[in-house]
Amino acid sequence: MNHPPSIALALSGGGSRAIAFHLGCMRELHRQGILPGISVISAVSGGSVIAGLYAYSSDSFESFDQQIVALLRCGLQRDILKRLLRPGLFGKVVATNLISRPLALGAQLLGHQPPFRRWASRSNALEEALSKYFGRKKMGEVERTNLDVILNACELRTATAFRFGNLRSGSWRFGEVAGNDISVAHAVACSAAYPMFLPAFDRKYDFVRRDGTKNHDRVIITDGGVYDNLGTTCVEPERDPQYSLHTYTPDYILCCSAGYGQLSGQKIPFTFFSRTAAAFETVFRKATDATMNRLHYLRSSGKLRGFILPYLGQQDKALPSLPSEFVSRDAVLGYPTNFEAMPDEDIKRLTTRGEQLTKILLEHHTPELCRK
Secondary structure, X not given: OOOOOOEEEEEOOOHHHHHHHHHHHHHHHHHOOOHHXXXXXXXXXXXXXXXXXXXXXXXXXHHHHHHHHHHHHHOOHHHHHHHHOOXXXXXHHHHHHHHHHHHHHHHHHOOOOOOOOOOOOHHHHXXXXXXXXXXXXXXXXXXXXXXXXEEEEEEOOOOEEEEEEOOOEEEOOOEEEHHXXXXXXXXXXXXXXXXXXXXXXXXXXEEEOOOOOEEEEEEEEEEOHHHHOOOOHHHOOOOOHHHOOOOOOOOEEEEEEOOOOOXXXXXXXXXXXXXXXXXXXXXXXXXXHHHHHHHHHHHHOOOOOEEEOOEOOOOHHHOOOOOOOOOOHHHHOOOOOOOOOOOHHHHHHHHHHHHHHHHHHHHHHOHHHOOO
16 A cells, blocks of 8 residues: 655745745645645744644635735734833843843853843743734644644754754753643744844753653753754654654655845945854855755655755756746845735745745656646
């Protein structure tokens, strides 16, 4: 008896730009009848927002599509600011900046650990804004049938991946979060806390190690793109379970990347902020190159039956074919990653390019997955 292939979907980071592009990719996967058969979604940052909204809902794809478009039109920035200025959260942010931050700086100068945690920040406001969409849902409450979800983050104390999943959450360094009692809104916010704009979450969790010992550890969690902006690491075959709480062996990987691609070289990184941003971008690009090389190796060695990489910044001339009314790379290049409200024309351009690239690459590289 032939079993259907196991398919993993990876959704990269990239803020609202990623949400719009990934929506287009998912539209084509839905149109081809592939989306309902996906067994695991691994997502990062903006990709975690759309992955969470898909996985933790049983609505039709059409309703899901409408919800994502509405979110893009409204954005999250206004809601984040509104939540940040609420007395309860704002008071904790002020206390963090007046007490915890100065004492942390003083302790570090003396060679000691910061005595207090970061009690609250703009990232907590993001988590509260996301609660508008996810409510009180916990990571284990996935509503799509036979679907696993991994929301990728990065733990800064150990410089390792920290992943939130419907089956388990945690990292191989700290162990598994006891009971996996973590809200979807919190997991998505951790995955999307891009360090240039949103401070890392400073939390304590109860962990259970592999040997059964329990510990209460402090973790510093930031955007998953710092570790793996494509989100493929945990779904690549032959990962050693000794060093990962999440391992999968899919037949196919569909990796949707909202990255810029090759840069023009026109911008000069002069200020501290622009230099830091350029440094982050360089690290992301090199990590992306390494991931692409691994995917090609896995395919050529037979460990994967196939993969596609719909890539927002794809050089159009390298594509095997171009449809009529194709949305070019130049039409979407440079769109920001923040969560500002997005105009309808930008939503259309980004989603359409996602649809078109996914269709082209599916039909060229994995035609066996497409509807006949």
